[in-house]
Amino acid sequence: MARQISDLKLGILGGGQLGRMLIQEAINYNLTTLVLDPDAEAPCKNIANKFECGSITDYDTVYNFGKKADIITIEIEKVNIEALEQLEKEGKLVFPQPRVIRLIQDKGIQKQFFKENDIPTAPFQLVHGKEDILNSIISFPYILKQRKDGYDGKGVMRINGITDIDRAFEAPSLIEELVDFEKEIAVIVARNPNGDMRTFPMVEMEFNAEANLVEFLISPSTYPENIQQKAEKIAIQIATALNITGILAVEMFITRNGDILVNELAPRPHNSxxxxxxxxxxxxxxQHLRAIFNLPLGDTRTLANSVMVNLLGEKGHDGVAKYAGLEKVMSVDGVYIHLYGKKYTKPFRKMGHVTIVDQNREKAIEKARFVQDTLKVIS
Incomplete structure (x- = not known):
């Protein structure tokens, strides 16, 4: 790298909590951070060196914003790819690369990528509307996913039978065979432009059944070493095939017969x-900063057992956020609070997270359940 990292300007498309936590780390490197987000009160507003309110899907807005940065990255995939491609042509460093974002923006193309690269995933079929769905070759029940713009459980539904098709998406979608899984897991892999790669240890996830959001995460996993190695190998295989620069989160299922199937990818820091x-x-x-600035990748080993609890807005609460039970959970050793700076809460909105660290795994889980039961985001 020709210049020192602290001499460079990092442009971040998206000013939510992921951008906020990325900036908190970037401050340690004395990086100048520029953020573009459509929300004038986005979580990054008060901690970025420069914050711009504007559309991250508009060509001119993204292009003009990117011209001001030395390196451009994202915290959400729904961005204007054409502008990023043009910036890349003009010599700007864009990580993850626009071609990677384009692939991951479309779950149908993502699934075809899995198939072409022998990456294990559930059988699927691409559909364009209800007529295609009626003629599906995949048996009920199955999962229907919109190809674009789905996130945090949105754009996903279970189709149990013919009567459910009336409420199916009209947009281009994919049908995916329902996986009888034992556990949802994730592996995050980082890759820099030199091709150096490191994986974080595999984690186990629990989802909120109603909102389909990660609610509880345990690290490291206690699955047998061969399962964990297999999951990490798959993550490395995908990062290599994509030739990605930056962080890549790989969400997977462990089936009841011990197979591992890839669910979805996120080419950025991730909830897992x-x-x-x-x-x-x-x-x-x-690690994401190290990767995109082509610096040596860091040590990914765990320091202790850690459990992450997402703080989601409570049902029935819509308004200025209040955090009930905050002092009670802060009185517990090993509890770390992260509030995202969102003024308003609504049901299932991600408002923060809590990490619980303990040398004893069962104690960490016990404390996390206490946090989950005690700390509530209300209005």
Whole structure:
């Protein structure tokens, strides 16, 4: 790298909590951070060196913003790819690369990529509307996913039978065979332009059944070493095939017969890696910066057992956020609070997370359940 990292300007498309935590790490390197987000009160507003309110899907807005940065990255995939491609042509460093973002923006193309690269995934079929769905070759029940713009459980539904098709998406979608899985897991892999790669230890996830959001995460996993190695190998295989620069989160299922199937990818810091801030030698946010600035990758080993609890807005509450039970959970050793700076709460909105660290795994889980039961985001 020709210049010192502290001499460079990092442009971040998206000013939510992921951008906020990335900036908190970037401050340690004295990086200048520029953020573009459509929300004038986005979580990054008050901690970025320069914050711009504007559309991250508009060509001119993204292009003009990117011209001001030395390196451009994202905290959400729904960005204007054409502008990023033009910036890349003009010599700007864009990580993850626009071609990677384009692939991951479309779950159908993502699934075809899995198939072409012999990456294990559930059988699927691409559909364009209800007529295609009626003629599906995949048997009920199955999962229907919109190809674009789905996130945090949105754009996903279970189709149990013919009567459910009336409420199916009209947009281009994919049908995916329902996986009888034992556990949802994730592996985060980092890759720099030199091709150096490191994986974070595999984590186990629990989802909120109603909102389909990660609610509880345990690190490291206690699955047998061969399962963990297999999951890490798959993550490395995908990062290599993509030739990605930056962080890549790989969400997977462990089936009841011990197979591992890839569900989805995220080419950025991810909810499944928040616990690395306190629980690992290097955090996913530090590792992402190391990767995109082509610096040596950090030590991904765990320091202790860590459990991450997402703080979601309570049902029935919509308004200025209040955090009931905050002092009670802060009185517990090993509890670390992360509030995202969102003024308003609504049901299931991600408002923060808590990481619980303990040398004893069962104690960490016990404390995390206490946090989950005690700390509530209300209005």
């Amino acid at each position: 890696g928040h616990q690395t801030i306190e629980g690992n030698y290097v955090s996913q946010f530090d």
